[in-house]
Amino acid sequence: MLHIHLTTVTLPDPSHDSDSYVWTIGGDELQSFSTKKYMGLFKTKTDPAKWxxxxxxxxxxxxxxxxxxxxxxxxxxxxxxxxxxxxxxxxxxxxxxxxxxxxxxxxxxxxxxxxx
Ligand SMILES: [Zn+2]
Structure with missing residues (x-):
């Protein structure tokens, strides 16, 4: 299935602008990769016990x-x-x-x- 999908992807045209990549975590575009924000996706936020x-x-x-x-x-x-x-x-x-x-x-x- 992946192979079939990859054959449908249009290859980038080198005559256009240079390629760039964008890190997207939780819908936010980042300038660079952030391990902290990435790991934050998996963390459940809990309040410390009040006692x-x-x-x-x-x-x-x-x-x-x-x-x-x-x-x-x-x-x-x-x-x-x-x-x-x-x-x-x-x-x-x-x-x-x-x-x-x-x-x-x-x-x-x-x-x-x-x-x-
Ligand atoms: Zn007792």
């Missing part, structure tokens, strides 16, 4: 910011997660002992956390 500005700021305490970040992503080594990784430990809450020690329990549902 990140409250964690990662200039004067943040790195340790606290890192723990908050892990907490938000549910990556803290809670007992329930450690047990899920195969550790032979008790998965109940270290504070109340009544529920599984998960992020949500520690930070949301535990009675002291809920009061705070």
């Amino acid at each position: 990140t500005e409250h964690v990662w700021f200039k004067d943040a305490t790195p340790r606290r910011a890192f723990i908050f970040w892990l907490k938000h992503l549910d990556r803290l080594p809670t007992r329930a997660r450690l047990q899920g990784w195969g550790l032979q430990i008790e998965a109940s809450c270290c504070l109340c002992g009544l529920f599984l020690e998960t992020r949500d329990h520690l930070f949301l549902h535990y009675e002291v956390s809920a009061d705070i």
Whole structure:
């Protein structure tokens, strides 16, 4: 099909003006090729999560910011997660002992956390 199509294309006439090329990205004609604009076609524009500005700021305490970040992503080594990784430990809450020690329990549902 390509071969058939190419046989229908009119060859440039060297007696006319010299050839030129134009980079077109997203409908815009560019003077030169732009990798940034080309890659921008494939990037999905997403806003950074709103909570990140409250964690990662200039004067943040790195340790606290890192723990908050892990907490938000549910990556803290809670007992329930450690047990899920195969550790032979008790998965109940270290504070109340009544529920599984998960992020949500520690930070949301535990009675002291809920009061705070
Ligand atoms: Zn508890």
